[in-house]
Amino acid sequence: MDSSFSYRLGRNIYELSKSIDPQFSIDWQEELEPAESSGDEELVSLAYSVVQRRRMPKRALISLLNAVSARSVGKLSEDMPARALLQVFFAKASTKQAQNLLRELGMEVGEDPYLGGISTRSRG
Secondary structure, X not given: OOHHHHHHHHHHHHHHHHHHOOOOOOOOOHHHOXXXXXXXXXXXXXXXXXXXXXXXXXXXXXXXXXXXXXXXXOOOOOOOOHHHHHHHHHHHOOHHHHHHHHHHOOOOOOOOHHHHHHHHHHXX
16 A cells, blocks of 8 residues: 555544544654655665664664754654654755765765756856
8 A cells, every 4th residue: 555645544534533523632743754755765765774784873863863954854753763763854854954964874975966056056
């Protein structure tokens, strides 16, 4: 089943339950929305393999994600698995933030041609 469909279905059921019974409660985490594209999933897998290889503690990973994104990706919790933290980050981060994270993890990252063109024009 498509993860995006599953998320939307679960979200709709949750909203319907809240409208029927306002006392209805469930621990719903907005941050766990699935990644938008398979490109994000490839980045998640790549970053996750580096995090695992380095045996990076979750607290250090959260600190790095917050530093790179200036906390713009939302609340990240130590209760979330490392892969979910990376999925949230890549789903909400800008291209520049994603590149910065990969660099911080020690990977060589090429510049985005579109962004490079913009920065070249603004200097000229």
